[in-house]
Amino acid sequence: MSFKLTYTQTDLDLTQTLNKPNRWYYVCLILLAFGVAWGAFSWYHQIFSGIGVAGKNNPVGWYLYITTFVFWVGIAHSGTLISAILFLFRVKWRASVYRSAEAVTVFGLATAGLFPLLHMGRVWVFYWTMPYPQMGGLFPNFRSPLIWDVFAISTYLTVSSIFFITGMVPDVAIVRDKVRGWRKKLYSLLAQGWQGTDIQWKHYTSAYVFLAALATPLVISVHSIVSWDFAMSIIPGWHSTIFAPYFVAGAIHSGLAMVILILIPMRNAFRLHAYITAHHLESLAKFLLFTASIVGFAYTIEVFIAWYSGNPWERAIFLYRAFGDYWWTFWALFVCNLFIPQLFWFKKFRRNISFLIIVSIAVTIGMWFERFVIITTSLAHDFDPYSWGLPSLTLTEIGIVIGSFSWFFFLFMIFAKTLPVVSMWEVKEQLEPPKVG
Amino acid sequence: MMTWENVVEINPSDAKKMIIKRGDILKIISKYGEIELPAYDHNGIKEGTIAISIGYGHTDYGRYAKYSGVNVIGLLSSDPNIYSGGIQWSGIPVTIVKMEKTKRLANVSGSDYSYGRNIIETISINELINQSHSNGDHTEGNKLSIYKSHDHPKHRWGMTIDLDKCIGCSACVTSCYAENNVPVVGKKQVELGRELSWIRIERFFEEQTTQQLESNEMITGFIPMMCQQCDNAPCEPVCPVYAAYHTEEGLNGQVYNRCIGTRYCANNCPYKVRRFNWFDYDFPEPLNWQLNPDVTVRSKGVMEKCTFCIQRIVEGKMNARIESRQFQDGDVVTACQQVCPANAIIFGDLKDPNSKVNKVRDENRSRQYRVFEELNTEPAIVYLKRIKS
Amino acid sequence: MKNSFNIVAVFSGIDTLLRGIEVLRESGMNNFIVYSPIPHHDIENVLHRKKSPVRIFTLVGAITGFISGWVLTIGSVMNYPLIVGGKPLISVPPFGVIAYILTILFGVLATMIGFLINARFPRLNLDKNYDERFSSDHFGIQIFCDNSEVNKYKEMMTEVGAIEVRNT
Numbered sequence: 001m002s003f004k005l006t007y008t009q010t011d012l013d014l015t016q017t018l019n020k021p022n023r024w025y026y027v028c029l030i031l032l033a034f035g036v037a038w039g040a041f042s043w044y045h046q047i048f049s050g051i052g053v054a055g056k057n058n059p060v061g062w063y064l065y066i067t068t069f070v071f072w073v074g075i076a077h078s079g080t081l082i083s084a085i086l087f088l089f090r091v092k093w094r095a096s097v098y099r100s101a102e103a104v105t106v107f108g109l110a111t112a113g114l115f116p117l118l119h120m121g122r123v124w125v126f127y128w129t130m131p132y133p134q135m136g137g138l139f140p141n142f143r144s145p146l147i148w149d150v151f152a153i154s155t156y157l158t159v160s161s162i163f164f165i166t167g168m169v170p171d172v173a174i175v176r177d178k179v180r181g182w183r184k185k186l187y188s189l190l191a192q193g194w195q196g197t198d199i200q201w202k203h204y205t206s207a208y209v210f211l212a213a214l215a216t217p218l219v220i221s222v223h224s225i226v227s228w229d230f231a232m233s234i235i236p237g238w239h240s241t242i243f244a245p246y247f248v249a250g251a252i253h254s255g256l257a258m259v260i261l262i263l264i265p266m267r268n269a270f271r272l273h274a275y276i277t278a279h280h281l282e283s284l285a286k287f288l289l290f291t292a293s294i295v296g297f298a299y300t301i302e303v304f305i306a307w308y309s310g311n312p313w314e315r316a317i318f319l320y321r322a323f324g325d326y327w328w329t330f331w332a333l334f335v336c337n338l339f340i341p342q343l344f345w346f347k348k349f350r351r352n353i354s355f356l357i358i359v360s361i362a363v364t365i366g367m368w369f370e371r372f373v374i375i376t377t378s379l380a381h382d383f384d385p386y387s388w389g390l391p392s393l394t395l396t397e398i399g400i401v402i403g404s405f406s407w408f409f410f411l412f413m414i415f416a417k418t419l420p421v422v423s424m425w426e427v428k429e430q431l432e433p434p435k436v437g
Numbered sequence: 438m439m440t441w442e443n444v445v446e447i448n449p450s451d452a453k454k455m456i457i458k459r460g461d462i463l464k465i466i467s468k469y470g471e472i473e474l475p476a477y478d479h480n481g482i483k484e485g486t487i488a489i490s491i492g493y494g495h496t497d498y499g500r501y502a503k504y505s506g507v508n509v510i511g512l513l514s515s516d517p518n519i520y521s522g523g524i525q526w527s528g529i530p531v532t533i534v535k536m537e538k539t540k541r542l543a544n545v546s547g548s549d550y551s552y553g554r555n556i557i558e559t560i561s562i563n564e565l566i567n568q569s570h571s572n573g574d575h576t577e578g579n580k581l582s583i584y585k586s587h588d589h590p591k592h593r594w595g596m597t598i599d600l601d602k603c604i605g606c607s608a609c610v611t612s613c614y615a616e617n618n619v620p621v622v623g624k625k626q627v628e629l630g631r632e633l634s635w636i637r638i639e640r641f642f643e644e645q646t647t648q649q650l651e652s653n654e655m656i657t658g659f660i661p662m663m664c665q666q667c668d669n670a671p672c673e674p675v676c677p678v679y680a681a682y683h684t685e686e687g688l689n690g691q692v693y694n695r696c697i698g699t700r701y702c703a704n705n706c707p708y709k710v711r712r713f714n715w716f717d718y719d720f721p722e723p724l725n726w727q728l729n730p731d732v733t734v735r736s737k738g739v740m741e742k743c744t745f746c747i748q749r750i751v752e753g754k755m756n757a758r759i760e761s762r763q764f765q766d767g768d769v770v771t772a773c774q775q776v777c778p779a780n781a782i783i784f785g786d787l788k789d790p791n792s793k794v795n796k797v798r799d800e801n802r803s804r805q806y807r808v809f810e811e812l813n814t815e816p817a818i819v820y821l822k823r824i825k826s
Numbered sequence: 827m828k829n830s831f832n833i834v835a836v837f838s839g840i841d842t843l844l845r846g847i848e849v850l851r852e853s854g855m856n857n858f859i860v861y862s863p864i865p866h867h868d869i870e871n872v873l874h875r876k877k878s879p880v881r882i883f884t885l886v887g888a889i890t891g892f893i894s895g896w897v898l899t900i901g902s903v904m905n906y907p908l909i910v911g912g913k914p915l916i917s918v919p920p921f922g923v924i925a926y927i928l929t930i931l932f933g934v935l936a937t938m939i940g941f942l943i944n945a946r947f948p949r950l951n952l953d954k955n956y957d958e959r960f961s962s963d964h965f966g967i968q969i970f971c972d973n974s975e976v977n978k979y980k981e982m983m984t985e986v987g988a989i990e991v992r993n994t
Contacts, residue, residue: 007863007963050737051698052715057630059547059709061700121698121713121738128678128697131898135695138679139902143910143920146677146699151924155931162938170961174863177958192948195956198873200945201865206878207941214884214933217926225923233705234671234812316552379704383809384556386639386662387709388547389630429864434963436839436987584914669912676910683909815912 005274007428014424015178017270021417032410039403042396043118051121054400055392060379062119063391066229067371068401069115071254072108072408073153073226074247074367077219078255079105080160083167084215087208093283095426096275099171100266101259102164103421107411108258109157111404116149118400145229152225156218163211169194169204170425223251230374236313237321237378242305246298253291253337254367257360260284262412264357266421275422282350288363289344295370296338313383320381321373325390329369330377336366438640440632441543441624442506443490444477445533451485452478457535460542464534465489470511475540479549480642480655487531505624543627545634551641557600557658558806560822568803582813586668592754592764593687593817594745595787596771597797598661600823601804602781605638605659609773609782613663616746616772618732620718633712635743636663636773658823661773661782664689664710664743665808665816672702672711680740686750687787687817691742698738707809711742745784746771766792787817797821831976833969833993834955835983840866842987843965847872849982850969861956861966880940887936888929895925955994 046053056063079101086094117123129140129150140147173194176187194200227247230238260281267276306314321330340362343349350356381388415421445463457463457476464473465487474489482488493506510524518525551557613619613636622633640659666689673681673689680696683689691711703711717737720728728734731748735741746769753769766785774782785794798805804821837843843860847869850858862869899921907915941947953968960966967988969979976993983991 011962050714050716052626052631052737055629056700056715058632058703058712059630061703061713116699119699121700121740122696122736123738125697128695131902133902133905136906138906139898140677141674141679141908141910142899142902142924143674143913143917144677144701145675146701148920148923148927150677151927151931155927158931159934162934166938166941170863174961177961188952193950193952194947194961195952196861196863196960198860198862198869198875200947201862202870202875203878203880203941203945205865206880207937210881210884210937211934214888214930214937218930221926225927229701232675233701234707235704312553382709383554383707383812384639384662384709385548385551385554386546386556386637386641392629425864429866433840433864433866434838436837436842582912584912586912587909671911673910674913679908679910681910683911 005427005431007431007434010275010428010431011174011178011424013272013274014420014422014427015175017272017421018175018417018419025413025417029410029413032406032413035402035406036410037403038399039401039406042399042403046118046396046400047123051119053394054397055394057389057391059382059387059389060376060391062375062379064372064393064397064401065115065119067368067375068404069112069119070226070229070247070371070375071368072112072115072404074223074251074254074371075258076105076108076112076156076160076255077223077248077251078259079103079108080156080163080215080219081252081255082259083163084212085219087212088216092430093280095430096272096422097259097263097280097284098426099167099423100262100421101255102160102167103412103415104255104259104262105160106157106164107408107415108255109153109160110411111408113153113157114404114407116146116153145225145232148225149229152218152222156222159211159215159218163215166204166208166211167423168419170196171420171423174424175420219252220248223248230378235378235382236311237317237374237382240302240305242298242301246295246302249291249294249298250337250367250370253288253295254364256284256288256291257363257367260288260356260360261364264353266416270416270421272422275427278351281353281356282347285344285350285356285359288359289341292338292341292344292363296334299334299338317378317381321377324377324381326373326377326380329373333366333370333373336362337370340366438546438638439477439542439544440627442474443493443509444475444542446482446488447476447478447533448482448484448486449478449480451487452476455533455535457533458539459544460539462536462538462540464536465512466532466534467512467529469514472507472509472511473536474507475542477542477544481657487533491526541628543624545627545632545637546640549640549642551643551658555806556639556808557641557643557660558820558822559658559825560804561825565803565824582669586815587683588685589687589788590685591788593787594666594750595687595785595794595817595819596666596745597783597794597819597821599779599781599783599797599801599821600658600660601821602779603659603661603777604779604781605640605657606778607638608776608778609636609661610634610638612772612776613743615727616729616732616749617744618720618728618734619741620714620720620734622715622718626715631713631715633714633718633741635710635712635741636661638662656825660808660820662708662710662808663773663818664745665708665814665818666745668815668817669813671705671707671812671814675701675705677701688745688747688750689742690747691740691744693733693735693739693741696739698740700740702740707812707814711740714739714741766794831971831973831993832955833971833976833979833983833991834957835967835969835980835988836957836959836990837965837967837987838963838989839987840868840965843967844868844872846967846983846986846988849986850967850979853982855969855971855979857971858967858969861960861968863961863963863965878944880937880944883936883940883943884933887939888933890936891928891930891932892925894932895928896921898928899924 082094082101083098117126131139172187172191176191224244227243231243263276303318306318340359380390459478461476462473463476464471489509491509494508495502514525619633622631638659639662642655643658670689678695678697680692681702700713714735714737750769754764757764766789771784774784783794783797785792798819801821805819807816807819900916903915955968980991
């Protein structure tokens with residue numbers, strides 16, 4: 001991958017993303033702020049009235065909040081995969097896309113982290129899940145997958161924030177060196193005095209390798225832990241050993257789709273076509289195809305095992321998923337997550353921006369519905385037929401879900417205009433350094 | 438099973454013929470009047486007939502009776518029954534017209550059928566006679582576990598429920614509401630599926646073929662279902678804050694003050710006996726005077742369930758200690774046991790070999806079973822199979 | 827190791843920079859730092875510096891995390907034993923998950939601390955010899971020497987191809 005780019009040109013192109021934004025930016029930001037406000041107001045209403053303002057009931061105790069929670073945690077995974085795992089494998093094309101992907105991770109986690117609080121019945125005592133001695137020496141129950149979630153997601157948020165901020169330090173130094181006035185002071189603070197000396201680079205690159213090495217197992221383990229929220233249960237459709245790899249593959253699948261959906265408009269808005277090339281998007285598309293196949297395989301295996309095992313509970317739940325009250329969501333999964341991405345076998349579709357967008361939107365919707373199918377159908381139709389029942393859709397619940405999407409994109413838009421969205425130092429590392437003669 | 442209003446009870450095959458779904462509003466027209474109310478199809482009604490409960494549709498009977506349901510008396514003739522001299526409650530020909538409206542019903546049951554899941558088990562007399570030998574002691578069950586079970590040093594509470602005696606009257610449900618300060622959630626919340634009863638009568642229609650009856654017949658079975666106080670409770674390990682834990686006496690404890698309301702325990706319960714407080718519910722005057730001072734009133738966001746009337750257990754043990762004597766069988770009577778007119782529910786100490794709960798199990802070994810035994814939850818409640826003739 | 831004088835040589839290409847470093851090392855001078863916009867393996871190779879000790883921090887942090895995970899979980903259940911679901915008090919698989927997560931968390935935090943300590947980071951003020959072009963597309967060598975050697979090194983750097991040499 002060789003551009004006819006120079007260091008100087010790179011810096012120029014990639015710092016002009018921080019120029020004063022145009023009118024449309026502000027319009028989008030205000031719309032997103034409204035979405036966040038709707039979500040915040042819905043949450044306020046819920047805290048004061050009770051969880052009953054959402055649509056859950058007995059038996060469906062988890063509905064859209066946990067669906068959206070697992071969705072956002074999933075989206076967060078592909079960012080770390082691109083920035084950490086591809087780093088360790090020395091994959092060159094990651095250099096220009098990993099910063100935005102890492103931002104997707106950090107903001108996805110910042111969004112996902114709200115949901116354990118949102119779905120709690122008594123959120124004002126949420127701190128009882130923190131590991132400190134309470135009520136005379138009682139700690140939280142470390143056997144509970146929800147506590148594993150607390151640890152895993154806090155760790156993942158901490159680690160990816162550290163990785164994100166650390167990776168940005170040399171770039172923020174570049175910005176610091178180019179701006180003047182109050183902005184110079186701000187970026188000096190963020191760059192923490194980075195000067196690019198060999199000693200700094202030596203320790204920095206060593207730390208970077210270890211951060212990447214430590215973030216790598218998180219990609220696999222965090223979503224496995226989140227999937228064990230379900231697999232540790234006994235209800236049919238949840239109690240399945242395939243959940244950890246299945247969810248991790250699904251997470252990367254949805255994350256790649258979100259990264260593609262973010263990169264394409266960003267690339268157009270900032271005119272970054274030289275840095276985020278068709279090759280990058282194609283590589284992401286190929287990766288998406290791979291994860292689509294794994295996810296499709298997992299769906300098929302689940303159905304096969306439900307039949308092959310002869311377990312009447314498993315069979316019943318899969319028949320319900322395919323033909324019961326939510327049958328259309330089940331079939332939508334196959335179409336959105338498995339069949340539509342198969343278009344990417346053809347180079348024509350991989351290289352076409354419109355198809356990339358269509359497929360990514362389909363995958364995003366499909367992956368949200370996958371979590372919905374797993375959670376809602378298994379709860380609605382488990383062991384005792386007397387207690388079967390369906391939840392209802394309420395405005396509060398919808399408001400909070402929309403608020404979460406608005407919050408994510410709001411954070412990303414602020415990031416896009418305050419920090420460099422493409423990593424300058426890593427792109428420059430891939431280029432030929434300037435030579436005199 | 439309907440609450441809060443009356444409905445047109447209609448046989449499912451009739452409903453199918455007329456393309457009526459549960460909840461469709463029907464207009465019922467007789468010679469004397471017409472009313473509109475929703476349909477509820479179930480197998481308890483003979484084909485060709487419909488039934489509607491009386492006593493609903495009051496206009497002046499207080500805030501809860503007012504406008505609840507529809508007054509059916511307008512359909513009846515004013516001529517007395519020729520035999521009894523009373524009102525003609527039955528045998529009135531009516532016309533059913535399907536209206537184009539539907540409403541959500543305050544129905545507490547999900548499905549009316551058990552789909553062969555053996556929740557209510559029956560045994561025929563012949564099988565009973567042939568199986569006079571022991572069928573295994575169900576107080577221990579088949580321990581398919583790699584973990585050792587824990588000790589019960591003093592008491593071990595258990596219950597036996599005889600399905601042959603249970604008549605499905607729901608007195609146990611009412612007494613539990615009264616004893617444990619269970620709030621009444623109201624019609625809207627029941628429609629959304631949030632009723633809070635700790636014990637409930639589950640009713641299933643099951644097809645039975647027996648040698649005596651030569652055809653398939655739908656019979657109704659009911660089972661009182663409450664927290665099974667499982668030894669291997671699936672609800673306990675998943676609570677993030679230890680609000681659900683196992684006591685030394687074999688009870689599944691629920692600590693209301695500790696619950697943060699994640700609802701994982703309810704998701705994991707196969708019996709779905711854990712109920713959540715979706716709101717702060719009212720106890721409007723004068724209902725608040727009826728509250729039991731020995732039991733907390735739960736706030737919103739807290740999970741609750743049957744506790745085997747732990748307040749009565751504590752009181753019983755305390756009384757024994759005050760009176761300087763050993764705890765005896767009969768010192769503790771749970772609320773449901775207390776009101777059951779058929780004495781179907783027996784509660785007691787499983788460590789006491791002479792307790793009634795053990796005696797009833799021993800005398801009925803071949804009828805013992807536990808619900809969802811194969812899930813290995815090890816419930817403390819043993820049901821005795823209904824004897825079918 | 828700060829001597830009284832600093833000489834800063836600015837290079838516009840990596841080839842001239844590398845030559846500059848080589849001549850300095852040949853002349854026996856090792857008291858200098860190199861500024862560059864990117865970490866380049868050629869620069870690292872020619873400098874022969876010691877390997878970074880950050881990895882020790884990572885290891886210590888990870889081991890601490892692993893041990894703390896077990897201590898936290900086992901200690902908490904021994905302190906307040908509650909039976910849940912018929913599971914044993916010391917449940918190895920769930921506690922292993924917590925230990926694994928804390929391994930990673932403490933490893934990362936220790937790596938960060940190691941980096942900050944070793945790189946003497948963060949600093950409030952930049953070195954006054956820092957040139958803003960160093961973050962973009964120029965390289966630099968800052969030599970610490972005595973008054974008597976200033977001219978020698980200035981000449982050396984100019985000879986090698988530095989576009990700018992100044993001293994403070």
